[in-house]
Amino acid sequence: MSRDIKRIGVLTSGGDAPGMNAALRAVVRKGIFHGLRVYGISRGYEGLIHGELTEMSLGSVADIVLRGGTILKTARSAEMMTPEGQQKALEQLHKHEIDALVVIGGDGSFRGAQTLAKGIQIVGIPGTIDNDIPGTDLTIGFDTAVNTVIDAVGKIRDTATSHERTFVVEVMGRHCGNIALQAGIACGAESILVPEIPFDFDEICEKLKRGHQRGKNHSIIIVSEGAGSAYKIGEELHSRSGFDTRITILGHLQRGGNPSALDAVIAAAMGGKAVEIIMSKETNKMTAYVNQNVVSIPLDVAYGEMPPFNRELYDLANQLSI
Incomplete structure (x- = not known):
């Protein structure tokens, strides 16, 4: 030029x-x-x-x-x-x-x-x-989106603790699990499900049960949207574990904010x-x-x-x- x-x-x-x-x-x-x-x-x-x-x-x-x-x-x-x-x-x-x-x-x-x-x-x-x-x-x-998820999960954990529930939180990431991974490890999620790595329902349920046995009365599971439907995952976890399970899809909330x-x-x-x-x-x-x-x-x-x-x-x- x-x-x-x-x-x-x-x-x-x-x-x-x-x-x-x-x-x-x-x-x-x-x-x-x-x-x-x-x-x-x-x-x-x-x-x-x-x-x-x-x-x-x-x-x-x-x-x-x-x-x-x-x-x-x-x-x-x-x-x-x-x-x-x-x-x-x-x-x-x-x-x-x-x-x-x-x-x-x-x-x-x-x-x-x-x-x-x-x-x-x-x-x-x-x-x-x-x-x-x-x-x-x-x-x-990216950094803002991760922090938005962490902030939302902090609020969800409050109600999860109060009601002794397992919450499945779906975050953005159709082909990439970076938001789920970074947010999940930062907020101490019990399980992180991403499209890059297959997951096992039995393993997740076993982890939930171990936590319950040692007195843990709530759990947070972070799901990247590309890993599967949060609703279907929540239903399957409830069916296998018997724990009261709720779903939160953060969606476009992650795009907004300063x-x-x-x-x-x-x-x-x-x-x-x-x-x-x-x-x-x-x-x-x-x-x-x-x-x-x-x-x-x-x-x-x-x-x-x-x-x-x-x-x-x-x-x-x-x-x-x-």
């Missing part, structure tokens, strides 16, 4: 994640600091296709650093998955003379961005609560790094949090193989909940 960079666009795509606004703020303000004109694109690729671009100012991102969600909104776009939709999006970028595009989202959002890499610089910022993008130790929103300090700091650093990548005229790059530093890596890494599930931490959780 040899031409001067004058205008950049930024959008949020896919599922929202706490910290997206902090990343957006950093892109806008650092871009303006370097003399760039920054355009916010509403509703992700759907908004891009329909020309929903607005020039951002310093004031347009004021007081959003600790706000959850995304002020740019986000939407799924079936049209963007078609060559016709991609061409419309590219035409809008050229029409508004956008030289570079920053995409805050997951790997699906990054794939959409790469279809636009025809004379447009592309930089991805990983934002997803699942922490399921290769190449980065953390994604924006970002944690860690997420806000990582998001700001990634937003700033994205502008630095653009200023250095690199393209098809992704910001990544590696060994407590934000660095630039090839965007293709996001489509690679995920690191192995942390079996050591999972085994430790089981050992601590004997």
